[in-house]
Amino acid sequence: MCPKVQSRRRGLRVTVWSLVAVLTVAVGATGVVLGQNSYDMDEQRVSIRHGGHTLNGVLTTPETGRKHHGVVVYVHGDGPVDATHDGGYRPIWEANAKAGYASLSWDKPGVAGAPGDWLGQSMDDRADEAVAAIAWARARPDVDADQIGLWGASQAGWVLPKVAARTPVSFVIAVSPAINWLRQGRFNLLAELRAEGASAARTRAEIARSDAVRRLLARRATYDEYVEAMGGEDGMTAGRWRFISRNHTADATRDLRALRGVPVLLSLAGHDINVDTADTERVYREVLGAGVSLTVERYPDASHAMVKWSIEQSDLRTALTALFSPRSLFAAGFLDDQRRFLAALGRGGRAG
Known part of the structure; x- marks a missing residue:
């Protein structure tokens, strides 16, 4: 056989086997992704009527075959969040399902085609939404009306107790909840400056700018007045300014009294630069007392979102983990603690 023909055939075989290897890896990776992103629960889209429009x-419901189950109603944090939080809620919903609980969530107004605009909402508006969702859940024949509670993160800290004051809830899971809007803002500003290694001069300048914004908010300044005072647009939109103006006086301290006697799981992150978790724990303990109704769980390796700090520092690592092992995104013990908390309630017990 001609050496050139042999060489071509040998090259063709190498190419073919290389393609086979790539395809094998691709198929294997696809199988891993599909397997890791399949959850032990049933999921369906639902519509909830509220205030003349639809949520x-x-x-999601457990695959246990039980005729009745409790429900965890989700209250989002800040930002344009859809019902699944871009899929990030599903590992938590699965933990709920393992404890025998359904999970209910919805797109914020204006997100994923939902009507309205979330930036036009107050914390009371958000509480009204959750109350409507609870009423919808109670009307379902497959729901245990005595086991409906709330899950909320960050900004939801101002919403959860308002909901509890308006309708009975069986439990609350509060994840890095905020207490006071202005205190949280100042804590976040200083924490970010420290993380960036900001100079003393820059820190003083940023504090002065923050104080100027507070004065504008206190006198109910318009967006145009804000832009003029800041020397031009700085990324703040008119909608965002109106949202902040409407909500900047939020403080959960007084409202938290509505949670007295309600089993509360307070989850706090060790690397939280958004919320002062020490302040949050102090207020929760002072208002709710030292009884067994409050359970505090701390996660030293967690970020504000309860994602492992080491993972969150890399966008690539976060994306790959979310794709190939989404459950391992969360801080050690976070999912199991929520499952155990709910399971204890389902047995008529108290988590504590």
């Missing part, structure tokens, strides 16, 4: 929701 576009997602309801």
